[in-house]
Amino acid sequence: MSATLGDVDLDAYVAEHEGEWRRLEQLSRGRRLSAAEADELVALYQRAATHLSVVRSRSPDPALVARLSRLVLTARAKVTGGSTFTWRDVGRFFTVGFPLAAYRAWPWWSGVAVAFSGLTAFIMWWVAGHPESAEAFVGEEAARELADSGFAAYYTEFTAPTFAFQLWTHNAWLAAQCLAAGILVVPTVWLLWVNALNIGAVGGVMIDHGRADVFFGLITPHGLLELTGVFVAAGVGLRIGWAWIAPPADLGRGRALGEAARSGMLVALGLVGVFAVSGLIEAFVTPAPLPTVFRIGVGALAWGAFLVYVLHFGSRAAAAGESTDVSP
CATH class of the missing domain: 1.20.1270 (Substrate Binding Domain Of Dnak; Chain:A; Domain 2)
Known part of the structure; x- marks a missing residue:
């Protein structure tokens, strides 16, 4: 030849x-x-x-x-031989893949949590202290209706199973947007700003009308876990973007982005379960005729369990040298 x-x-x-x-x-x-x-x-x-x-x-x-x-x-x-489904793979995902991916990105989503919480608290304080700003956000009549009954009615507008499904899909979609837009950075920051503005403005209106107990009593049970899921998604998304902007010295830009993106896929899949739990709490526990301290306790227990889960399994997998990337 x-x-x-x-x-x-x-x-x-x-x-x-x-x-x-x-x-x-x-x-x-x-x-x-x-x-x-x-x-x-x-x-x-x-x-x-x-x-x-x-x-x-x-x-x-x-x-x-x-x-x-x-x-x-x-x-x-x-x-x-083709890949086949095994329960061992499922167990590995829950004990290694997802918690390790979330654990390694914790500086990012912790930073997002601090920035988001600080910004939301500032907006809430400003709106509560400046009633005219509440009118600019939602209007005087709408603000009064929101404080009197609108905010609480939101949690009982639909049947609990329907409400839980709506919340699950909405939050999963928001997390997917934060993850997918992370490579561009700005869209993820914009999504966080819009949500911080919404929570801060509503909270400020409720506080200004003397309904702070209603606001925090209803938003806290599910909000602890739900917002943490959003923070994780946004933090991992921003980490993907940073892998493109400033890849490690020992990795090329394409390889660094690929590894971060594959890790982000694990997080996206794991957060489906997180938002399912937070949706159930918001639909069944938040509006339940139970003492506020009990409802908040349920939410705090679920939130703490998630953090302990990520810390325990994630740190153990990291110490064992496990990887979230595709195996050879």
């Missing part, structure tokens, strides 16, 4: 190896192979991989490259 595969040489190359490729295609199908066929499959797979490399480097024929690529991928899946 010459150093360059021309049209004539390419046709000859295909004719020479066509039989091997067809045989490899037959062996790569779903049927069970004998020991001899399995050995043949491995040998043909290795040859086809070499053929693909030669064609890629010496021929611009995209159709042949695509055909050999599909053949090699199919054969490799047959050789290595």
Whole structure:
């Protein structure tokens, strides 16, 4: 074979190896192979991989490259065996994958939590101390209606199961936006600002009208866990963006971004469960006719359990040298 595969040489190359490729295609199908066929499959797979490399480097024929690529991928899946669902994988996700990803990003989401809480508290203090600002935000009549009954009525407007599902999907979507927009940084910061402004303005209106007990008594039970989930999503999203802006010295920009993004996918999946729990608390516990201290206690217990879970399993996985990245 010459150093360059021309049209004539390419046709000859295909004719020479066509039989091997067809045989490899037959062996790569779903049927069970004998020991001899399995050995043949491995040998043909290795040859086809070499053929693909030669064609890629010496021929611009995209159709042949695509055909050999599909053949090699199919054969490799047959050789290595397809991935299957196991409960061990599920257990590893909950004891290593998700908590480790959240644990390693804790400086980011802790920073988001501090900044968000500080900004929300300032807005709340400002609106409560300047009634005219409340009118600018929601209007005088709307502010009075919100304080009298509107805020509390929000938690009983729908049946509990329907409300829980709505909250679950809404919060999961917000978290997904924070994670996906993290690479651009600014959209995630904007989403946090909008939510801080909303909570701060409503809280300020309630405090100004003497209903601080109602506001904090209703928002705290579910808000502790729910907002922590949002903080984790935003923090991990911003971490992904920072991996693109300032990658570690030992990693290229693409690799650093890829590792951070794959870790973010684990967090996104784990937060689905977190928001399911916070949604159940908001739908069933927050509006329940129970003492305020009991309702807040339930929320605080769920919040504390989540933090202990991430700290315990995350630190243990980090000490063991585990990774959140895709295994070789």
